Amino acid sequence: MSEEMREELQENETARTEPVETMADYEDHIDDANPWNRVAEYMEQKTVLPVKVEGIVNGGVIAMVEGLRGFVPASKLSLSYIEDLETYLLKDIEVQVIEADQANNRLVLSAREILKEKEKKAREEQIANLKVGTVLTGKVETLQNYGAFVKLENGLSGLVHVSQISQKRVKLPADVLKVGDEVRVKVIGIKDGKVSLSMKALEEPKEEPVEKVVLPKAEDIGTSLGDLFKNLKL
Numbered sequence: 001m002s003e004e005m006r007e008e009l010q011e012n013e014t015a016r017t018e019p020v021e022t023m024a025d026y027e028d029h030i031d032d033a034n035p036w037n038r039v040a041e042y043m044e045q046k047t048v049l050p051v052k053v054e055g056i057v058n059g060g061v062i063a064m065v066e067g068l069r070g071f072v073p074a075s076k077l078s079l080s081y082i083e084d085l086e087t088y089l090l091k092d093i094e095v096q097v098i099e100a101d102q103a104n105n106r107l108v109l110s111a112r113e114i115l116k117e118k119e120k121k122a123r124e125e126q127i128a129n130l131k132v133g134t135v136l137t138g139k140v141e142t143l144q145n146y147g148a149f150v151k152l153e154n155g156l157s158g159l160v161h162v163s164q165i166s167q168k169r170v171k172l173p174a175d176v177l178k179v180g181d182e183v184r185v186k187v188i189g190i191k192d193g194k195v196s197l198s199m200k201a202l203e204e205p206k207e208e209p210v211e212k213v214v215l216p217k218a219e220d221i222g223t224s225l226g227d228l229f230k231n232l233k234l
Contacts, residue, residue, distance in 0.1 A: 035066035036102040043097035048114060051095055053088045061088050063095065068107050070095070076110035079119065123193070126156055130195065132187050135202065140181045148173045150185055150197055158195030160185060167203050 042049060042065070051070070055062035060073040072095060074082055082088070099108035138150040138158075147161040160183075162173055170176055177183070189196035 035068050036100060038066050039068060039097050039100045039107060043100050046096055046113075048094050048096060049109075051093060051109070053091045053093060056085050056089055061085060063093070063109060065095075065097070065107065065109065070097075070107040070109040072109045072111060076108075076112045079112065079115050123156065126154060127190060127193060127195065130154075130156070130187060130190060132190060134187045135184060136187070137182060137184050138197075140177050140179050140183060143173045143177060143179060145172060148177050150183060152185075152195075156195060158185070158187070158197040160197045160199055164188070164196075164198035164200045167200050167205075 041047075049065060051063035051065060053061045053063055053072075057071070060071055061077060063070050063072060072093075074085060076098070077085075077088065077093075093111050094114050095109040095111045096113055097107065098110045098113075099106060101107075136152045136154065138152040141149045141151045141157060143149075145162075147159050148165065149157055149159055151157050160173075162170055165173060165176060183199055184202055185197040185199055186201040187195060188198045188201060
């Protein structure tokens, strides 16, 4: 076999062993390169994305994801009302994709769900470290017919049931409390993530009035009996 034939056979063998890229493979590469496909995957998997706020617009802020312009509505930026959106400019935040619409070039992001989850975990950790019997101070947040919700100094909230407000009978919490009042409370129960509080448990126990009983002297008893029988005719 000539040298030329051997080289030709070797080239044919190499061609058979090398992978051949098909049109489907080419289309997959195109799909992978499409940033909208990646953000759609982020949305499906609820991926947490670190981004920087790069602009302030009416009703929200702008952040870039995979080179795409994403919009974070003000209502999805925090757990509370934001007075001035400008304070978020160039701030690093974490977001999730909640809407990816390539046809309308609309990418919506949200930080709220992440913040809620962090707040929930922080609360669970605080409750796990809270002990029954602990005495804390707090402020009355809201009043209901069945009790008062108190915001504690550690950030947690708990309920003082109307029966736990005072040793005296309280018909309605609003009769003795108002929103904003500072109160001292004792933790009397923790169940299913709910904290039960008592103000009554910190009150001094009421002393029942003691009635004085004066016993008559022996001679007084005798005199009294004599008085009973002296006019008695047998």
